[in-house]
Amino acid sequence: MIRLVRAELLKLTTTRLLLWLGLLILGLSALVVSTRAGSMSRDDLAQLSEQRSIVQFAAFGTLIALIAGIVGTAGEYEHGTINYTFLVTPRRERVVGAKLLGAAIAGVGVTLFAEVVTYAIAAIWISAKPVPFQLADGAIWTTYATTLAAAALGGALGAGLGAVLRRQTTAIVLSLIWLLVGEPVLAIAGVERYAPGHAIAALVAAGSGGSQLLDAWAGAFVTLVYLTVFALAGTFAVMRSDVT
Numbered sequence: 001m002i003r004l005v006r007a008e009l010l011k012l013t014t015t016r017l018l019l020w021l022g023l024l025i026l027g028l029s030a031l032v033v034s035t036r037a038g039s040m041s042r043d044d045l046a047q048l049s050e051q052r053s054i055v056q057f058a059a060f061g062t063l064i065a066l067i068a069g070i071v072g073t074a075g076e077y078e079h080g081t082i083n084y085t086f087l088v089t090p091r092r093e094r095v096v097g098a099k100l101l102g103a104a105i106a107g108v109g110v111t112l113f114a115e116v117v118t119y120a121i122a123a124i125w126i127s128a129k130p131v132p133f134q135l136a137d138g139a140i141w142t143t144y145a146t147t148l149a150a151a152a153l154g155g156a157l158g159a160g161l162g163a164v165l166r167r168q169t170t171a172i173v174l175s176l177i178w179l180l181v182g183e184p185v186l187a188i189a190g191v192e193r194y195a196p197g198h199a200i201a202a203l204v205a206a207g208s209g210g211s212q213l214l215d216a217w218a219g220a221f222v223t224l225v226y227l228t229v230f231a232l233a234g235t236f237a238v239m240r241s242d243v244t
Contacts, residue, residue: 004098012072012106021064029117032057037125046131052139054122059147059204061114062154065107067172069158073099074168096163096235100156107155108148115144142206146216150203153223163234199223
């Protein structure tokens, strides 16, 4: 299994996917953090909660982790390389397991990079203003730790979804539609807290998300339930599918 996971990580790191994702992270971090920090008043920026809200923008790494997980699984079907993977490892359930673990590790790596970049840009803005520097507070590191956990789950969830649909573009588009349209619709019934996107957000927020989100542990549990469902469904779909 370790060799299979290494192979999955090698596939991700030897393509241009991570390069483009890295450039996307740099661009978004510079834009969003600079816009947020530059538009805040000195009194607001001096507050720990506001400085924490700035570095929490690194949480968009969890979405990128989800996309990377989808590409790592569904992309092989789309490009036909899944045939060679199954020739090397005929036991398909092991392949799916390796993809889930590989996507989780890749998600952590991508989001860690987002955190480093976001922290550096936020530190520059805060240091340039006459306000207390509070980015070394324990609450900041707690947020970053829970964000990495959310990224691992998000990456594996994406791999499971990719295994179910086995169409890269379809899986990504449906995921974005669900997050942007589906979950807000659930708010009408007041059950959006239990949707996968909100569950991951609850883990990222670590208890600071208010009544619209579950607490961190509940969010982690709900996300694990979704991950288990998609992992089992993906394994079943891959084992029953034909490849040419």
